[in-house]
Amino acid sequence: MNLPDGFTLDAHDALPLQVATRAGFAEWQQAQPAAARAWAGAQGFDGSPGTALVLPDADGGIAGAVLGVEDMHDPCAYGHAPFALPARDWTLATPLDESRRAALELGWGLGSYRFTRYKAPLRAPARLQVAGAVGETFDVLAACTRVRDLVNTPTEDMGPDQLEAVAREIGERHGAQVEVIAGDALLEQNYPAIHAVGRASHRAPRLIALHWGDEAHPQLALVGKGVCFDSGGLDIKPADGMRNMKKDMGGAAHAIALAELVMAQRLPVRLSLLVPAVENSIGPNAFRPGEVIATRAGISVEIDNTDAEGRIVLCDALVRAGELSPDLIVDFATLTGAARIALGPDLPALFANDDGVAQGWLDAGSELRDPVWRMPLWRPYLRYLTSGIADLANAGSKMAGAVTAALYLERFVPADRPWAHLDVYAWNDNARPGRPAGGEALGLRSAYAMLKARYGG
Known part of the structure; x- marks a missing residue:
């Protein structure tokens, strides 16, 4: 299956990606381990729209990431993700209903877009893991x-x-x-x-x-x-x-x-x-x-x-x-x-x-x-x-x-x-x-x- 830029079917090496809002930041924060809470505080992350935070693991690698969005039904709320995150595979770890998941996938694709006919892009977008049946959204x-x-x-x-x-x-x-x-x-x-x-x-x-x-x-x-x-x-x-x-x-x-x-x-x-x-x-x-x-x-x-x-x-x-x-x-x-x-x-x-x-x-x-x-x-x-x-x-x-x-x-x-x-x-x-x-x-x-x-x- 040929997928658009920014997507993958392979979740083997995918890291967990969470989604948070500023209004729901306290709830998100309470659900995190102490180290993640401390790291988010040190970085000043509060779920503000258009932000992203990479979470470290104990060995200095990447444990996951969290996106700050405002309107979860707006595809463009997720548009910053493909180039705000490291160019690797990610899998959604926050439960989203069908309409919000569709908005995320569409926004990820819109954010991954580059017009490349005459000029090569500087970097590849991060890739979101999707199921095999991509359907109407794609x-x-x-x-x-x-x-x-x-x-x-x-x-x-x-x-x-x-x-x-x-x-x-x-x-x-x-x-x-x-x-x-x-x-x-x-x-x-x-x-x-x-x-x-x-x-x-x-x-x-x-x-x-x-x-x-x-x-x-x-x-x-x-x-x-x-x-x-x-x-x-x-x-x-x-x-x-x-x-x-x-x-x-x-x-x-x-x-x-x-x-x-x-x-x-x-x-x-x-x-x-x-x-x-x-x-x-x-x-x-x-x-x-x-x-x-x-x-x-x-x-x-x-x-x-x-x-x-x-x-x-x-x-x-x-x-x-x-x-x-x-x-x-x-x-x-x-x-x-x-x-x-x-x-x-x-x-x-x-x-x-x-x-x-x-x-x-x-x-x-x-x-x-x-x-x-x-x-x-x-x-x-x-x-x-x-x-x-x-x-x-x-x-x-x-x-x-x-x-x-x-x-x-x-x-x-x-x-x-x-x-x-x-x-x-x-x-x-x-x-x-x-x-x-x-x-x-x-x-x-x-x-x-x-x-x-x-x-x-």
Whole structure:
């Protein structure tokens, strides 16, 4: 069995690992031998979150260790362990119930993660002993790792063609069908908005579609913004705004990873994954401010700003999703800086036209410590998307940027179909335990839990 970094099945040389909280430190301390109590006191260990203490044996070796955590249900509470402890095998000695054990294993895996494609890590993580049947927790960890790897990879190695290759590999492994419409075929098959955004790149724009599952099951459509690099187009970004735009396919990374997780856990759905994959480049045939472009829905769109391109590629994909008559449409997109300014980098903005779907996602986020925050589809703000020469403008105001972007997308979703949109940052600016700097999965675990509760699995 191939295990992720930070795990082992062999407990032969594993040392005992305990878990303590500051609130329960006195109880932990009373259960320890006198020497361990004295050592913890000498080190000033009191179970504070994010701490770890190696316990010595009588011969100067290691007898075990204890982790200080706060919220035992939060995976990231354990994220410091793999690199705070010596790089050897550990086995859990503190009894934890199933949910806390799952949080520990997931957090250990998240904390063990390093992006190693171009640079070898300085050291290996400590390894946690796990049972042979690792199941759902490791599938969730693989989904989070998938997002991180895709977002961290530079565009030269993660353009539209490489995103297609990832979808094909996943599809082949799970028995899914994958179809791709690329280049001028997008015009022939009526995806003009996707083509308009991606036509200036040397790599052809495309719509990647993956289909899986029993046709008798409810149809679930997942859509992800796949802008593999965003220069801003002719409304070019400044250098600091363009620096990390390899991550502008973070929505696609989330949708791909969630689709992979749904298939791995075999949720009883008929799944369709739709990823409009483009590079928003500058060239002689780049789309221009002031142009009016066609969309699959037949809605004409005036381009106010070429840097508001994510909603342009998503609108064609959302129309295609609606044509499937789905039970639910969920899209992910690194769509607006306004969402990050409003809610910060860790709290994705959730928009939904269905209260049940929204509440299910919110409840799952609270339970799993993978939160999202609901924002309003305040339809009076559609006035900020008014065009004098087209049905709709793609931008036009600095007011309520995340709301107006969501309202734009809603115009392309069937009114009678439940739909949820997550405006996600997909990035950690600074390294923290369990959250290394770079690409990050946000709202993914709670999205899966919401789907699992909705469809059973």
